[in-house]
Amino acid sequence: MEVSTLKKMIDDLCLYEEVNIEKTGLIIDGAALYYSLYYTSDPKLDQRCGGDYPGFKDEVCNFFKTLQDCEVTPYIFLDGGSDPDKHKTLVYRRKDTEEKAKTIATTKPEDVVLKGCNVLPPLVKDVFIEILKEKGIEFKQCLGEADPEVVSDANQKQCPVLSIDKDFYIFDVHKGFLHLDNFEWKSKKDEKIPAKLYTRSKFCEHFKLDPALMPVFASIAGNDYSRLKDRGRFANESSSSGEYSIKRLDGMLRFLTKANLDGLNDSQKRERALSQALNHVGKKENQTFKLSIQKYVQPEKPSSKLPSWVRKKVEIGKLTTSVISVVDQKSMMPPVLVEDFSQRSSYTAAYPIRQYFYKLLTKDVQALLPDLSSDEQKNLQLQRHKRVSVVHVSILSVWYLSVQAPEGLRRRVFEEALQVQTSALENIPDQLKLPVCVTVFWFNNLKLGQKAETVHCLHALLLGFVCDPNSPGWSQLLQFQLHKSDYSDEFERKMKTLKDEGVNNWQPQPHVAKAFIQWQCCMRQSLHLNQLLCSPLPEPQCARFCFIRLYCGPLLHRLADEDKIEEVQKTLRGEKKELYENLKTVCNPYSGEGSSQSSRVEVSSTDMDNGKKNTIHNIFSHTSTSELQ
Structure with missing residues (x-):
C-alpha cells in the first residue's frame, strides 16, 4: 500500500476536511518532518555536496516559528531502533536509496534529477535534535518505532497527528491525521495554517466499512510487513474508473464490506475477513498477515535490554x-x-x-x-x-x-x-x-x-x-x-x-x-x-x-x-x-x-x-x- 496510492485515492474522493490549524497541540512524527523539510525546501537544499546544514536549520526554524505564530504547540516523537520484523523491507528500501544516491552523485548541475530522487545527508537527524534542544521544543526519542507512542499520545492529548506515514490512515487517531504534503505552513494567513484533515471514520463511512477491518485492509493491500499477491483479482472486480492501483484498493474495500460478520466481536471479524480475502484469491492462512494486523490493533511499545x-x-x-x-x-x-x-x-x-x-x-x-x-x-x-x-x-x-x-x-x-x-x-x-x-x-x-x-x-x-x-x-x-x-x-x-x-x-x-x-x-x-x-x-x-x-x-x-x-x-x-x-x-x-x-x-x-x-x-x-x- 504505497503512500502515494492511498493518498491519491483519498484526495480524488475528497475524503478529508479543509481546516485551518491554530491554537492547538500537534503530535509530530519527527522523522517524517525532517525528511519533508529537507526534501521540499525552496530553494532546494544540497544533496550532491554532502548537505547544507545551515540551510536546513533555517528551514526547521521557520517551520517552528510558523507554529508559534499560530499558537500551535508541537510534541515531537522520533524513531529509535527499527522493528526486526521489517528487516526485509528495510533492506529493500536501502537498495532503492542506494540507486538514488548513485543517480544524485552522477548528475551534473545542469541536469534535472528525477522527482522523488532524494537522499538525506548523514547528520540531518543529529542537527534536527540539536535544534529542538535549542528551541526548547518538547520531544522524545523512542526506543523503537515511534508509531505506537504517537497514536497513544495523540489520543491522550486529543491532538491530530502530522506525518507522511501511511499507517496513520489506518490507526484510530481520534482527532485525525494531517498529511505533511497538505500542511501548507508556508501559506499561513491570519495566524492560521491551511491543511486537510483525514479521519478514519470518514473513510469507513464512505466505503461502508466496519472500522474494525481497517487493519485487515492494510495487511492485504500491502505495508511494511505483508502484501497479498492477488494477480489482479480485486482490481478486475472494482467499478472504480481510476488507475490499476486505485482499482485494486477499491476492489479490496468493496470485498471487505460484503463479509458476513454478524454476531462477531472485533477480533473475530478480523479473523473471518482475512480468511475470506485469502480464500478469494486462492491463498492459505498466513501468519504474516496476522502479525501485520496485530501491529495496528495493539501496537506495542518496544522493549530493550538496555538498562x-x-x-x-x-x-x-x-x-x-x-x-x-x-x-x-x-x-x-x-x-x-x-x-x-x-x-x-x-x-x-x-x-x-x-x-x-x-x-x-x-x-x-x-x-x-x-x-x-x-x-x-x-x-x-x-x-x-x-x-x-x-x-x-x-x-x-x-x-x-x-x-x-x-x-x-x-x-x-x-x-x-x-x-x-x-x-x-x-x-x-x-x-x-x-x-x-x-x-x-x-x-x-x-x-x-x-x-x-x-x-x-x-x-x-x-x-x-x-x-x-x-x-x-x-x-x-x-x-x-x-x-x-x-x-x-x-x-x-x-x-x-x-x-x-x-x-x-x-x-x-x-x-x-x-x-x-x-x-x-x-x-x-x-x-x-x-x-x-x-x-x-x-x-x-x-x-x-x-x-x-x-x-x-x-x-x-x-x-x-x-x-x-x-x-x-x-x-x-x-x-x-x-x-x-x-x-x-x-x-x-x-x-x-x-x-x-x-x-x-x-x-x-x-x-x-x-x-x-x-x-x-x-x-x-x-x-x-x-x-x-
Missing part, C-alpha cells in the same frame, strides 16, 4: 539510538551516502572509532581503557560485582564510564579511539574541540595517499569553522565597494558569495567529494562515541557553536581550491584570523606537529569491504562476527 539509565539518555536525545540496534539486534544500518560507488565506502574512514563504539557496548571495556590507575581498576571491578546479576558486564563498564568515572578517564578513552591529545586544544574554543579532534583524525587517516587537494579540503574545513552565518556579512546585500567600516565583514561576505555560487553551478570533484563525506562519517561516529562517554568533550550545540556551521557542502566544495583559499585567507582579520591560525597549528598538514600522534591512523585491509557499497551485508559484514558477538 533504564541508558534508555533515559536515549529518550532525551543525549545518546544516539544506534546503541539500541547494537545491543538488542547486534547490527546497525548506517545512512546511505551520496558518493562514488566504484570506490570503497567512506564509512571505512571511521572504522577505528566505530570499533570503539561497538566494543564499549558489547565487550569487556577494560581492555580498551588506557593505563587505568589501581583505584580506577578497583572501582570498575567493584561496580561489576555489585550489579553483575542485573546487567551485562559490558553495559556495566559503560555505566561506570558514563556515570562514575572522572572526566579525565572518559577523555582518555576518547583520545585513545581518535589517536589525539586534547591537551593540544587549549587555544581552541570549547565548541570546536570535538570537530577539531575529528579533523585531526580524519586528516591523519588520509595521509597514506595524501595529495595537495586533501590539504585544500582541510583548509576549507578550517575556514568553515571560523565562518559565522549569523554575522551581518551573510544578511546584508553584497556591495562592490566596501567601506572601511564594513571591512571586518568582508570575510563573511566572501564566504556567502562562494556558497551562493556553489549551490546550483558547482560540480563536485570526485576526490573532494570523497574527502568531505569521509569527514562527515568520522564526525558522526565521533559525536556518538562522545555521547556514549558522557561528553568528555563539549558537544557542538546550536545555541553557541552548532556543528551545522561546520559543514555547508556548496560552500566547502567551492572553497576547496588553492586560489580561493588564498583569496579568502586575505580577508581574515582580528579574532577570526587568530582562531584560524590556532586551528592551522593544531591541524598542521605539513610537519605533523599539530597532530597529536606522529604515527598515522590507518585502517588495515581486513577492515575494508572489497569495494561493495553501502549495504548492511557488505559494509558491516564483519560487525556481526568480530565486533558484536
Whole structure:
C-alpha cells in the first residue's frame, strides 16, 4: 500500500476536511518532518555536496516559528531502533536509496534529477535534535518505532497527528491525521495554517466499512510487513474508473464490506475477513498477515535490554539510538551516502572509532581503557560485582564510564579511539574541540595517499569553522565597494558569495567529494562515541557553536581550491584570523606537529569491504562476527 496510492485515492474522493490549524497541540512524527523539510525546501537544499546544514536549520526554524505564530504547540516523537520484523523491507528500501544516491552523485548541475530522487545527508537527524534542544521544543526519542507512542499520545492529548506515514490512515487517531504534503505552513494567513484533515471514520463511512477491518485492509493491500499477491483479482472486480492501483484498493474495500460478520466481536471479524480475502484469491492462512494486523490493533511499545539509565539518555536525545540496534539486534544500518560507488565506502574512514563504539557496548571495556590507575581498576571491578546479576558486564563498564568515572578517564578513552591529545586544544574554543579532534583524525587517516587537494579540503574545513552565518556579512546585500567600516565583514561576505555560487553551478570533484563525506562519517561516529562517554568533550550545540556551521557542502566544495583559499585567507582579520591560525597549528598538514600522534591512523585491509557499497551485508559484514558477538 504505497503512500502515494492511498493518498491519491483519498484526495480524488475528497475524503478529508479543509481546516485551518491554530491554537492547538500537534503530535509530530519527527522523522517524517525532517525528511519533508529537507526534501521540499525552496530553494532546494544540497544533496550532491554532502548537505547544507545551515540551510536546513533555517528551514526547521521557520517551520517552528510558523507554529508559534499560530499558537500551535508541537510534541515531537522520533524513531529509535527499527522493528526486526521489517528487516526485509528495510533492506529493500536501502537498495532503492542506494540507486538514488548513485543517480544524485552522477548528475551534473545542469541536469534535472528525477522527482522523488532524494537522499538525506548523514547528520540531518543529529542537527534536527540539536535544534529542538535549542528551541526548547518538547520531544522524545523512542526506543523503537515511534508509531505506537504517537497514536497513544495523540489520543491522550486529543491532538491530530502530522506525518507522511501511511499507517496513520489506518490507526484510530481520534482527532485525525494531517498529511505533511497538505500542511501548507508556508501559506499561513491570519495566524492560521491551511491543511486537510483525514479521519478514519470518514473513510469507513464512505466505503461502508466496519472500522474494525481497517487493519485487515492494510495487511492485504500491502505495508511494511505483508502484501497479498492477488494477480489482479480485486482490481478486475472494482467499478472504480481510476488507475490499476486505485482499482485494486477499491476492489479490496468493496470485498471487505460484503463479509458476513454478524454476531462477531472485533477480533473475530478480523479473523473471518482475512480468511475470506485469502480464500478469494486462492491463498492459505498466513501468519504474516496476522502479525501485520496485530501491529495496528495493539501496537506495542518496544522493549530493550538496555538498562533504564541508558534508555533515559536515549529518550532525551543525549545518546544516539544506534546503541539500541547494537545491543538488542547486534547490527546497525548506517545512512546511505551520496558518493562514488566504484570506490570503497567512506564509512571505512571511521572504522577505528566505530570499533570503539561497538566494543564499549558489547565487550569487556577494560581492555580498551588506557593505563587505568589501581583505584580506577578497583572501582570498575567493584561496580561489576555489585550489579553483575542485573546487567551485562559490558553495559556495566559503560555505566561506570558514563556515570562514575572522572572526566579525565572518559577523555582518555576518547583520545585513545581518535589517536589525539586534547591537551593540544587549549587555544581552541570549547565548541570546536570535538570537530577539531575529528579533523585531526580524519586528516591523519588520509595521509597514506595524501595529495595537495586533501590539504585544500582541510583548509576549507578550517575556514568553515571560523565562518559565522549569523554575522551581518551573510544578511546584508553584497556591495562592490566596501567601506572601511564594513571591512571586518568582508570575510563573511566572501564566504556567502562562494556558497551562493556553489549551490546550483558547482560540480563536485570526485576526490573532494570523497574527502568531505569521509569527514562527515568520522564526525558522526565521533559525536556518538562522545555521547556514549558522557561528553568528555563539549558537544557542538546550536545555541553557541552548532556543528551545522561546520559543514555547508556548496560552500566547502567551492572553497576547496588553492586560489580561493588564498583569496579568502586575505580577508581574515582580528579574532577570526587568530582562531584560524590556532586551528592551522593544531591541524598542521605539513610537519605533523599539530597532530597529536606522529604515527598515522590507518585502517588495515581486513577492515575494508572489497569495494561493495553501502549495504548492511557488505559494509558491516564483519560487525556481526568480530565486533558484536
